Structure formats: structure tokens, C-alpha cells
Amino acid sequence: MPRLAGWHRPLLFFTAAMGVLAVVCAVGLVADDRVLVGAPIWHKPLKFSISFVLYGLTLAWMHSLLTRGRRTSWWAGTVIVAAGVVEMAVIVGQVVRGKRSHFNQETAFDSMLFQIMGSTIVVLWLAALLLAVLLFRQPLADRATAWAIRLGSVVGLAGLAVGFLMVRPTPEQLAVADSPAIGAHSVGVPDGGPHLPVTGWAATGGDLRVAHFVGMHALQALPLLALVLVYAATRVPRLRDATVRLRLVWVGASGWTGLFALVTWQALRGQALTRPDGLTLAAAGVLVAAVAAGIVVTLTRSAKPSRVSAPEVVG
Template identity: 65%
Template sequence: MGVLALVSAVGLAVDDRVLVGAPIWAKPFKFSVSFIAYALSLAWMLSLLPRGRRTGWWAGTVVAGASAVEMVLITLQVVRGTRSHFNQATPFDNTVFQIMGGTVVVLWLGALVIALLLLRARILDRAMAWTVRLSSLIALAGAGVGFLMVRPTPEQLATDNPPIVGAHSVGVPDGGPSMPVTGWATTGGDLRVAHFFGMHALQLLPLVLLVLAALATRSARFPRLAHLARLADERVRLRLALTASAAYAAAFVLLTWQALRGQALFAPDGATLAGAGAIVLLGGAAAALSLRPTPGGPSPSPSPSPPTSLASPTEEIAA
């Protein structure tokens, strides 16, 4: 996967072809980096399992294998100068996309097995345990948004044998005005926003908890941070972890709803703004309550060791 990322980076530098409004090598580059980050994050989570590691190893191997097949097919279509996703222009293109769809299903099922193992695992630090469990479930939901993209658009339904079936965008055609780097539509909804945000939970939520643990450690060394000493209480960190996970899940649902209504990320209507405001207010209030002192005094627990890889993916699995 690292080799494909390097090859794609070279392709971006030397190949000026454009496909669906973006450099033709942009998709394999972002996908390869995403798969690397996703696999490393899952591998770290699997290392936390006290039992079921063999099952987890097989599930992780399935995820890695499906990712590799997906990347080979994406790169193949780039070399051919055509689209990989939603492409039914020729029998060969349709076969490639159908295989890709199958690999995504296999990948999602492998990640589901890992999520179920994490739900059953007795991880020492409860705050980290629930952060890992909930982030894996949110990431599964984020990956599942990709299945919404394969639905034909109204324009495609009105056409006999359309060459493209499915789209990232909602209400506007793919390849229109878009944001730099991400390529998300700026004139309509884009399901990749929620897809990307949901899958980032696998890295961001554990990272939040690691920051809290680091602040608790520093509070003992620096008097100015003494007010953060309560973060050493595992129960406080657990409440904050649950609050962060709930707020993240709510934001993911809001982004999905916004995209399905054909609304661009930075052009929210009143309903979207109201939803975002509610998440901020309720999340802030819950965080404040979570920081309240625990009756009986602090119950410090060892801070979790930082993972060897918490890199954020830069692209969704099925875009």
C-alpha cells in the first residue's frame, strides 16, 4: 500500500490528466493513504484485545486483503484513463466495479467482526475501552455511508443504460465546483463529507482521550494546571469519553442528513445550523457536568500508552 501511495504521488507530479474534475491520480493517492491509516488504527485496537486475538488477526487480514484488491482495481482504472467507481460503461468496467463493491462489503464485515470483539473485550482502562468500542462503531457507520453512494440518481434513472450509476454528490452532478484537496461539492450535498468524518472517529476519539490522559499527567508537574488533576480520575475520563463519542456520533448523523438534502457543507440552512448549535450546547453542558468532582475523591488509573499509529485517513473507503 505504501508503494501505491508513492506511485500515486509520482503520478500526481508527472501526469496532468484530469478525471471528473480532479487530477486522475488523486483518488489512488488518497485511498492508499487512507487504507494505511485505517489498517494501522485497527492493528493498534486489536493489540488491546486480551482474548480473541486469533479471530482478530484473521479479521484484520481480511480487511487488509480487501483493501489491497480495491487499490489494485482503482489503480488499474487510472492507468486505463477511466473511472473506477460507479462505472458501467463497458462490461469490463462494470465487472471491475462489481468486484470493488464486493471487496467493500468484505472489508466492512471484517471491521464489524473487530468491532464486536472490542465490544466484548475487558480492557483495563474503562475510558479507553469505551472510546475504542464507540469509535469503531461510528467508523463502521461512516463506512456504511459509502453504500448510499451506489444508488442511481434521478437523472440516471431517467436514462436507458446509463454509463455511470451512482454518485458522491446529491442534487448536483459529480465533477462540478468543489473544494480544494478534498474535492467535496460546493454547490450541493456530498456524502463523502459524512463518510470521511465518520471514519475519522477511529483516530480522533482515541486521540482525544490520550490528550486528556496527558493533561492529567502534566497537572501533577505544573501548578498552573492543577485544576486538571481531576482528569486523573478514571470515572471523569470515562464520562468525558462518552460525551465526546455522543457528540461525534450526533455530528456524523447531522452531516449525513445535510448531504442527503442536497446541501453543501459550508452552505447550511437554518435546520442544519440549529442541529449544530444543539450539539455544541448539549455537548458543552455534558462536558461541564462530566468534569464535576466524583464523590469519594479521585480514583487514578494508569494512563493508556499512546498508540504507535493514530494517523488520520485522508479519504473514505468507498468514494
């Protein structure tokens, strides 16, 4: 792990600010009993602030690993901070007004705010893409960790892009002139209906936020897998082989990508996460079997373990 001094400072400040905002939103959940689109009004900014804490901290760490293109990475990270600040300002501002921030077309002002949010997400996505390109060009001492970061960035970009699917008008909205909302999180059911606890995901229909969540958190899951393998190599001789760790990372990345594709497909079919049909269960079974087979093949076909200890991750 690189020293904290090498991390992206604007992203660290942004992460700290989002942590404070998360506390404020948690207080709002208790003190403010207003409900908006079927959920406590402070639920959305709470989820967004927590998500930005994880996202900002991860990108700040990834910046610290770069020895090439650090200036470009700094600007990309700073653009992400600016986009995130605008995004949260609109979300919190609309909560204060008692209005929904996403998909809101009730007035010209609400529509303008949502268009601003859409623009900031496009800018954020492009900046994240630039950072991913820099990470692909950056060599690291441990190949498994390098590829975990790269693949996590790619799947994370795909997860972020799921948000663009949410802005499509639903058939019900198209059937109404001057619909007050354009776009939705849910598929097959209206937003604000029965939902799962904590997450707020639709309980009776599809919800694209599931895929959004799974895809974006590849940014944390895959690097964590690589780091666990590096430290496990000190106790498991087979994992001292860098090639074995690299193959396991590829298996893990393939499994996570498959899960992302599965929940995206499930949501687009209007199916709730907790109510999979036989076809979804069969696909999930194939995915689990494929990942398990990949792990077994990797561990059994590997050469004799090397006596060289696992390298440390360096930036």
C-alpha cells in the same frame, strides 16, 4: 501503548505499502496532467491510499490490545488487507486505463470491476464488524479508553456504511437508458462539478463523502481523546477520577456521532458542507451547546478527585 511486536503484521505491511503508493500517487499528480470527472486522475488513489494508511495502522494497534480472540482478530485483519489490496488494484488499474473506477457502467468490463469493488467493501465491512465485536468483549485497564475504542469502532462502521448509499442510482441516471454511471458521491448535483480544494467534495451540492470521512475517523478521534485524557490526568487532578474520564469520552462520542448524523443529513438534503442553511446551522448550534453542557456538567458534578494516578492502557 503495546509493543510493536504485538501489532497485526499483515496490516502493518499493508499500511507501509499504502504509504509508498501515496508517494507514487503524489508524483502522478505532478507528472500526469490527465483529468477525470473534474479532478486530477491521481487524486482518488492518493486519497484512498492515505485513508488506508490511517485505517490499517489503527486496526493493527487495536489488534494488539486484544488478549481474547486474537486468532479470530488476526484472520479478520488479514481479510481486511486482502479486500484493501483488491480495492486499490482496481482503482489504480482504472487510473492507468484512464477510466473511473467508481460507478462505472460504460462497458461490461468496467461494470465487473465496480461490482468486484462493491463485494470487497462488503467483505471489509463484515470483517471490521467482527473486530468491533471482539473489542467489545476485551477488558482494558482504563475504562475510558476501552469505551473510546468500542464506540469509535461502531461509529467507524456507520461511516463505512455510508458508502452503500452512494451506489444508489440518481434520478438523472434512472431517466436515461443504459446510463454509463450508476451511483454518485454527490447529491443534487452531478459528480465532477465545482469542488472544495484538497478533499474534492462537492462545493455546490451535497456530498456523502463528508459523512463517510467523519464517521470513519471516529476510529482515530475517540481513542485519541481517551489517551489525551489519560495523560492529562497527570496534571489535572479532576481527570484522575476514572469515572470523569469515562463520562467525558461518552460526551465526546455523543458529539462525534451527532456531527456524523448532521453532515449525513446535510448531504442527503443536497446541501454543500460550506453552504449550510439556517436549519443546519441551528442543528449545529444545538449540538455544540449540548456537548459543552455535557463537559460542564461532568466536571462540576464529579466527586472530589481521586489521589490515585491514572492507569496506563494495557493490552
